Amino acid sequence: MRATPAEEPSAKTPPGSRTLKVVVTGGHPGDPEYGCGGTIARYTRSGHEVVLLYLNQGNPSASRPETAKTARMLEAKAACNLLKAKPLYAGQIDGKAVVDSVHHEQFRLILQAEHPDAVFTHWPIDNHADHRATSMLVYDAWLKMKKNFALYYYEVSNGEDTVQFAPTHYVDITETEPQKRSACYAHASQAPDKFYALQEMVTRMRGIESGHRQAEAFIRHIQSPDFALP
Numbered sequence: 511m512r513a514t515p516a517e518e519p520s521a522k523t524p525p526g527s528r529t530l531k532v533v534v535t536g537g538h539p540g541d542p543e544y545g546c547g548g549t550i551a552r553y554t555r556s557g558h559e560v561v562l563l564y565l566n567q568g569n570p571s572a573s574r575p576e577t578a579k580t581a582r583m584l585e586a587k588a589a590c591n592l593l594k595a596k597p598l599y600a601g602q603i604d605g606k607a608v609v610d611s612v613h614h615e616q617f618r619l620i621l622q623a624e625h626p627d628a629v630f631t632h633w634p635i636d637n638h639a640d641h642r643a644t645s646m647l648v649y650d651a652w653l654k655m656k657k658n659f660a661l662y663y664y665e666v667s668n669g670e671d672t673v674q675f676a677p678t679h680y681v682d683i684t685e686t687e688p689q690k691r692s693a694c695y696a697h698a699s700q701a702p703d704k705f706y707a708l709q710e711m712v713t714r715m716r717g718i719e720s721g722h723r724q725a726e727a728f729i730r731h732i733q734s735p736d737f738a739l740p
Contacts, residue, residue, distance in 0.1 A: 530558040530737070533626040534664075535648050537640030538604060539568045539586035539597075540697040544709045545664040546630055547593060547690030548683025549726050552740035554594035555686070561624055562590055563598045565644045570604040581699055589696040592689060598624075600647075607643035618651040628660035628737050633672050633729065641671060652731075661734040665727060667705065668712045677727035680720035681739050683713060687724050 532553050534542040542550065542562045553560050568582030583597075590597045600617055602608060621629065631648040632641040645663070652661050662679070665672040683690060694709070695702045716725040730736065 530627045531625055532558055532560045532628045532630070533563050533621065533624050534560065534595075534630040535563045535565070535632070535644050537565045537607070537632065537638060537644045539564050539582045540589070540694065540700050541632070541641070541666055542630070542664075543589050543593070543690065543693045543697065544705065545632075545666045546726060547693050548686040548713070548724070549630075549681045549728075549740060550593045550595055551686035551689040551693075552681060552683070556740060558740075560593070560595040561598050561626075562586070562593075562595050563600060563620065563624075565600045565607060565640055565647070566602045566604045567599055568604050570606070582697075585697045585699060589693040592693045592696060602640075602643075605640065607640045609643050609646050614647060614650045614654075617647040618654055621648070621651045622655060626659045628662065630662045630664050630728070633663040633665055633675050635672070635674050636666070637671050637673065641666070652734075657733055657735075659735065660737040661731040662739075663729040663731075665712065667708050668715075670708065675727070675729065677716065677719070678730050679728045679739055680716060680722070680725045681728070682717075682720070682722040682724075683726050684717070684723040687713070 534546050536542040550560050567580055569580045586597045600620055629648060632645040634642055634645040636642050665675045668675055694706050713724040716727040717723050
């Protein structure tokens with residue numbers, strides 16, 4: 511069977527012996543896991559380094575800094591351990607995302623310090639303001655960093671959050687779906703029985719589209735380096 515775009519080799523694909531640095535951004539703890547968990551697991555199983563960069567800690571209050579180790583952060587730590595990834599936070603407040611010159615610069619410095627080969631972020635047409643903010647912060651950083659990393663967009667709860675998403679690439683997550691499921695269920699405070707069921711409907715649909723049992727779908731920015739997905 512012909513490879514899907516996600517599996518086709520590219521002239522810009524880094525050598526197979528090279529360890530890649532991949533950053534998956536999300537508005538809240540849980541977003542990268544739900545949207546990209548299977549792909550993250552495929553990267554880390556292959557020995558690549560993955561960082562999950564959350565815009566906020568999932569805590570809508572900025573008035574109690576002593577609660578930095580919130581339940582959401584502990585859940586994110588457990589999820590990252592399951593995916594063999596590292597959590598990182600941009601320091602914004604849940605539901606109060608700010609996109610201005612100061613926060614653009616702060617976010618760019620965080621991303622630049624990671625030296626990513628590829629960055630995954632929310633699709634900008636999304637019903638959640640924090641998701642849209644994350645997407646815009648990543649896009650601005652990508653431009654200021656001279657488009658030097660591969661830029662991919664992912665979907666979360668297609669139709670409920672993400673809308674008008676037309677994939678260009680797919681990743682087969684059939685083997686890593688159990689790992690993704692465990693990572694999503696690590697976010698026990700976020701009703702995983704409800705939301706994972708919805709996300710699984712999406713991955714099964716994307717699997718039908720791409721010829722796999724389950725798949726995650728992505729849109730690659732057309733001006734982005736075309737590093738091969740796992």
